[in-house]
Amino acid sequence: MLATDERREICSALLASTEKIVLPYNIPLQNTLVSRLSSLVSRLSSLVSRLMQKSKSIVLHRYPYSDSSWIVKALTEECGIVSFIVKGGKRKESPFRGALDPLALAEVVFKHNPNAELQFVKEATLLRWHESMRGDLLHLAQAQVMAEMILRYAPQGVPLDEEFQHLEASLAELDSRDLADGAFARWLLATCEMWGYHLELGACGRCEKPLTEPAADFSPESGTFLCKDCLGIASPRAKKETLDGFWALHRNLPFQDFQYTENALISYLRNHIGFLKEIHSLQWLQEIRKLCSTPKT
Ligand SMILES: [Zn+2]
Numbered sequence: 001m002l003a004t005d006e007r008r009e010i011c012s013a014l015l016a017s018t019e020k021i022v023l024p025y026n027i028p029l030q031n032t033l034v035s036r037l038s039s040l041v042s043r044l045s046s047l048v049s050r051l052m053q054k055s056k057s058i059v060l061h062r063y064p065y066s067d068s069s070w071i072v073k074a075l076t077e078e079c080g081i082v083s084f085i086v087k088g089g090k091r092k093e094s095p096f097r098g099a100l101d102p103l104a105l106a107e108v109v110f111k112h113n114p115n116a117e118l119q120f121v122k123e124a125t126l127l128r129w130h131e132s133m134r135g136d137l138l139h140l141a142q143a144q145v146m147a148e149m150i151l152r153y154a155p156q157g158v159p160l161d162e163e164f165q166h167l168e169a170s171l172a173e174l175d176s177r178d179l180a181d182g183a184f185a186r187w188l189l190a191t192c193e194m195w196g197y198h199l200e201l202g203a204c205g206r207c208e209k210p211l212t213e214p215a216a217d218f219s220p221e222s223g224t225f226l227c228k229d230c231l232g233i234a235s236p237r238a239k240k241e242t243l244d245g246f247w248a249l250h251r252n253l254p255f256q257d258f259q260y261t262e263n264a265l266i267s268y269l270r271n272h273i274g275f276l277k278e279i280h281s282l283q284w285l286q287e288i289r290k291l292c293s294t295p296k297t
Contacts, residue, residue, distance in 0.1 A: 056168070060073050080157065082112075085119070109124075128172070141284055146167060189249055206227075207230050242261050
């Protein structure tokens with residue numbers, strides 16, 4: 001499991017240590033060696049554990065590097081977004097096969113060098129490949145948008161354990177039969193919360209009274225909902241489907257058509273984060289939605 005340079009490091013540390021052993025007359029040789037060696041072993045194991053990191057990871061993006069290797073950008077539970085180089089990853093006999101596929105959940109052991117741009121993967125064990133999600137074009141496209149949004153908008157070089165927990169849970173929902181429908185909308189809502197853009201779904205943004213039915217309007221610029229009384233005779237900008245979807249999210253009600261609510265949440269997030277970085281997989285999601293929608297009779 002240890003790389004050649006680590007083995008070399010350990011051997012030279014062992015040699016250096018044995019060279020320094022001086023035998024005092026009154027201490028038996030065996031005891032001295034045992035105590036020296038045990039302190040050496042504990043120093044070495046702490047050195048190795050500092051170098052090696054074991055973490056759950058979800059692949060956000062993967063692109064080819066040379067004929068046989070990949071560069072993988074993954075969201076890890078322990079270290080945030082990490083770029084891995086996966087040498088020989090494209091080969092059929094690669095031990096990482098499947099574990100470092102886009103959107104796969106795996107346990108990865110890697111040597112974490114904070115000063116290096118690319119980290120070397122030592123081991124990767126597939127935990128969940130999300131087979132059902134991959135079999136559904138719409139759910140797969142939603143998962144791709146989640147991955148791209150994290151890659152583009154989440155801060156780099158810091159731990160992102162909350163982002164990891166939400167993504168892991170939402171991918172599991174998209175992979176399930178019962179929870180897949182609202183998973184993307186719930187993830188978007190959780191992401192607004194996580195990144196500091198709280199949405200008050202249960203109250204009117206003007207009179208502050210609790211809503212007892214779906215809001216009468218929503219503004220993606222301010223993120224506020226209006227009750228029927230406050231909207232008055234003005235025409236709402238938000239579609240009925242958008243507002244019904246928000247209500248279903250707030251009350252945890254079953255709902256079929258979340259796409260308008262998803263678009264409103266994305267537009268709200270974009271208003272706050274900025275339009276500088278385009279999310280390419282969104283266009284793909286729109287195509288899939290068109291493809292999947294059944295014409296209304
Ligand atoms: Zn009101």
